[in-house]
Amino acid sequence: MTENNFWLKKIEINVSEAEKRTGRNAMNMQETYTAYLIETRSVEHTDGQSVLTDSLWRRYSEFELLRNYLLVYYPHIVVPPLPEKRAEFVWHKLSADNMDPDFVERRRIGLENFLLRVASHPILCRDKIFYLFLTQEGNWKETVNETGFQLKADSRLKALNATFRVKNPDKRFTELKHYSDELQSVISHLLRVRARVADRLYGVYKVHGNYGRVFSEWSAIEKEMGDGLQSAGHHMDVYASSIDDILEDEEHYADQLKEYLFYAEALRAVCRKHELMQYDLEMAAQDLASKKQQCEELATGTVRTFSLKGMTTKLFGQETPEQREARIKVLEEQISEGEQQLKSKNLEGREFVKNAWADIERFKEQKNHDLKEALISYAVMQISMCKKGIQVWTNAKECFSKM
């Protein structure tokens, strides 16, 4: 539930259903996709009852569009990530197929989580496009595109590995970018190994199922030992089949880690934005300085800086004083403009740093809280698994004792 300018009330958001659909894509070819039902309810202050106010269907690509829009218009915000587009870090039993019901189910939960994150963010929740995403089914895509956000997007942000030599970045952002890289690396590693661990654990449990069969066969030729063996075998079957639920629960933990893997990416994007802004600022300052120098040289007649005009003058003869005056004037205008721009860029930069850092602090709190909760729930899962194991083997032991 969250407060929101548009609704003026607390709202609840649910992604309650997923449905397979077929339609025609942009190239008029038939395609299959999944659509998700988003239901929004507003909560009455007085009695806490919720009323369904909006209900519409969206597909994954529309979520992506929303997020890309938010990235462009809120570059200083660590924008919540979407659940993964394709199943990754999969252990062998899980399907990597996007249409697989388990994957769809986990994605439904992930999309709901995304919307809740956005709705509970103090700044993002006030965005009009977000509001329309939840309320206006038809024409929403056109509305988003009309904002022209794609044009505003800085394509340089996509070039992840391009380096920009920034002389004076805010050190906090440099450190943070480094941290986000490390975090991505370590969580990826963790998820990969966890998938292998799950695979092996699955194997251990399932092989025990063979005991069930052989104990049953053996009990057929025994007299007094028969009953004990037979019932112990049954417990071995129970043991073997218990792993399915255990590992399904663990997928939820993996999803929580994945969210922060993708969050690290969003964090990095903010740091990158700062880097680019700082770079632009420094370039602008450099350009201004060079223009000022040019102007000075023209005024005093000394040529220290290289200029094309200077070269042509040398080659084709001196320019007239009138021509020189004209050039000086142009430069002075440019310098004046440049100084304005530099001032506003500086201001922008400082605003960005201030706002971004505020959101980063908010994000850090959220991250620490969420990950701690995730670790606790993981420990609880392990405890439950151990208890089940003790139960089954204790039962089997009792059967053996009756042999």
Place this chain on the structure above:
Amino acid sequence: MSGGPPKGLPSTGPHSLLDMPHPLAGSSSEEAVGGDSTPSPDLLMARSFGDKDLILPNGGTPAGTSSPASSSSLLNRLQLDDDIDGETRDLFVTVDDPKKHVCTMETYITYRITTKSTRVEFDLPEYSVRRRYQDFDWLRNKLEESQPTHLIPPLPEKFVVKGVVDRFSEEFVETRRKALDKFLKRITDHPVLSFNEHFNVFLTAKDLNAYKKQGMALLTRVGESVKHVTGGYKLRSRPLEFAAVGDYLDTFALKLGTIDRIAQRIIKEEIEYLVELREYGPVYSTWSALEGELTEPLEGVSACIGNCSTALEELTDDMTEDFLPVLREYILYSDSMKSVLKKRDQVQAEYEAKLEAVALRKEDRPKVPADVERCQDRMECFNADLKADMERWQNNKRQDFRQLLMGMADKNIQYYEKCLMAWESIIPLLQEKQEAK
């Protein structure tokens, strides 16, 4: 350690063997030997192992001298005393203290055999000798030769097939020690085998090699007398108790083999799981180095996974050292049983062949020839001995497997309890509210 005294057949009665009146001294209805005929002196001689020439270290009559008739009727007597338990036991044997010996020609391990006994067959109340695997192998062969109608317990494998195993590693030596201890305890528990003179010498002689050299020159007559019957003669019918056993043993050995394969597979999977866990835990540590508030929780999880890994390693070691060898031993045991049953079949076949030959001669003889009678006696003694051993084997098998499987369950329970403790102990750490920096 063997699984306690077997039910129904204690290792010895309250009286020493020599105190009991010889069952053949008078006609006794308890005799398992059929018919009214007294066994001829020849039969008795055949049973005396041909060892009368031997000077035995403990002097006196060879402890194992007994006619087959006496041993089986003795068993009958003992079988009535069902409530005799280990407290009336008068022979205790233990195998421990393995030591490595490095000589110029070879390196080998010896084990200390400690014997405590109040039996008259032993001069001293206590003995302590050192023996190596070769000696056990010799003992087993001697027992098979001298007690062909009895089931001799198996020894652990002589050669290590899997070349990777180190013959001198602690684990291998300990596994072997346990198996050798079990071997001797099973003999100790046997009412006939435990009185065997070779067994006695094995337990007591200072220089076993000297004794071995003496024995090698002599051939046992019993071994010779069990001739191979030429193929073509089938048994008329097996006695009831032996009829089903062959099939049972075949299926039993098959199932044990399957269980062995499953157990090995589980251990293999667990080891692979362990390998992954050993990589998994440290990643949390790496992560914790990046963080501030999350440092302790992540480090805690890493340590926890480390503890679970250690517990898992202990489980796989235990299963490899304790579970698999005992399983394999029983496969060997049922193989031994099968070969003894085959021998019994041969004795029966021999008897029936002789009987048939007599019938074909169409001579008008009122009395059955002596050698046919001997054959019949031999067969019936064999049947009695083997029947008793089979019952003992079944009882032991039940106890041993109950213990083995309960042990397996126990080890798994302990593993999960260790893991449970580790995870429960970090919950408070994870829930701790950290002070704001």
